[in-house]
Amino acid sequence: MTDCAFREQLSAYHDGDLAAAEAEQLREHVASAPACGCREELAALHTLVRDLGELAPGPVPAGGWERLSARLERRRAWRWEWMLPMAALLLLAVAILLFRTADRTTPEPGGAGSAAIRPAPRPAESEVPGISGVGPATGRPAVVVAGGSRTAARAIRPPRPRFQAATVKASLPPTRVPTDLIVAYGAEVEPIDRLLRALRRVSQEDGNHPRVPPGEPYDERGHEPQTDATLQGQIEALEALRADVLAELVMEAQARAAAPWK
C-alpha cells in the first residue's frame, strides 16, 4: 500500500467532516479503485467504527458495592478521627489567644514605653512631662511614667491592696491620725513610694541605665531615651506628689479633730 494524500482524510470523510468539494474528490478517488488501497482502508474503517460503537460494557468484578461501601465508611471514620482533634486544637488556640489578649490589657514592663496605675476615673494631667493619671482612692493624680526603664516599669504594676502603714505614719508630723485615714491615703502613698524607690535605684545604677546615641529616638531595645534630667524631674515630681498626699492627710486629720461629729 503506497502513501496516498487521501489516506489522511479517510477518517474525516467517514465522519462527514470534510467539505463538500473535498468529499467529492475523495469519493471519486475511492470509486476508481486505486492501487494505494484507500478503498479497502475505507471499508475497514467503516467496520472498525461500527464494531467500536457496538462495544457494550462487559462483566464487572464482583463485590464492587461492598468495597465502595467500606471505602465510604473508612472516609467517614477518618473525618471523625481528624475533626475532633482539630476542633480541640482550634479551641485551645482560641483560648490561648484570649488569654494573651487579656494579658496585654495589663501594663507591659517597658513594652510600649509607658505604664499606668489603674483605674483612673478622672483624667488629670500632671505638669511634669511623662507623669499623669488619677489616683484610685481620692481622685488624686496617680503616676504614669512615659519612657520608663524596665526596672521602673516593673515597679509600677497595678498596686497590691496591702501597704506600709508604718511608712505613712513615719512620714507624718506628730499628729494624731485616725487609722481609717491612714488606710485610705496609704493606698495612694504606697505605689508612689514603690515607684520612687525604683526610679532612685535606676538613677544610682549608672551602668544599667540604657544609653542612647545622640540624635537617636530609641535605644537598642526600642525604648525611648531616658536622660538623667527627665529621670530626676520625675523623681522630684513624685516626691512633691507624695508630700501633697501626706499634707492633705494631715489637713483632713486636723479637720476631723476640730469637728469630730462630721
Add this chain to the structure above:
Amino acid sequence: MAQETVRVTLETTPRAPTVGAEGDLILRVAQGDRAAFQALFARHESYVFWLVRRLAGSRVDADDLSQEVWLRVYSRARQFSGGEAFRGWLRTIVIRCCLDLRRRRHARGEDRVETTAGEPPPTRPASALLRLDLERGLAALPEESRHVVVLHDVEGMGHAEIARALGISEEASRSRLSRARRNLRERLGGTTR
C-alpha cells in the same frame, strides 16, 4: 375522544429509567441516602467500570479508578443539576478521574503499566474474540489517542464535546481520532468482521 387522548399520552410516556428517575435518585444521594446510592451504583456500575477501563487502558487501574469515580459521585451529588442528563454528568466525572490519574502519573514520572492478568482465556466465540481484540487494541493505543477514540467511537461524543472534556482543540481531537483509528486498524489487521 377524551379517553383516546389519555391512551395516546400513556403510550408515549417512556418506560425506561429517565433523567427524572436518575435525578430523583441523585437528589436522595445528595441527602445522604445510602440506599439510593446503592441503587444508582447498581444501575451504572458496569458502564462506569468499562468506560474507565477503556479510557485508562488497564484492567488493573479500572477497579480502583471506578471506585474513585463513585466516591466523587457521592460527594458531589449536590452539584448535579436536574437540567442535564445523568449519564453525561457521570461521564464527565469519569473523564476527569482518568485525566487526574494521568496527571498524577506524569507528575511521578510513572509509565502506564498495562497488564492483561485476569483476562478471560481466548477460548471464546468469534464475537467475543473480536471484542477482546478490540479491547486489547484500545488498551495498546497511546493514551491521548485512546481517550479520543473511546469518547468518539464508543461513547458517541462529538468533537466539540471531547475538546471541552479533554481541554484540547477540536482540530486536535479530529487529528488524534484519525491517528488512533489507523493505528487500531493496523494493530487489529484482519480481525474485524
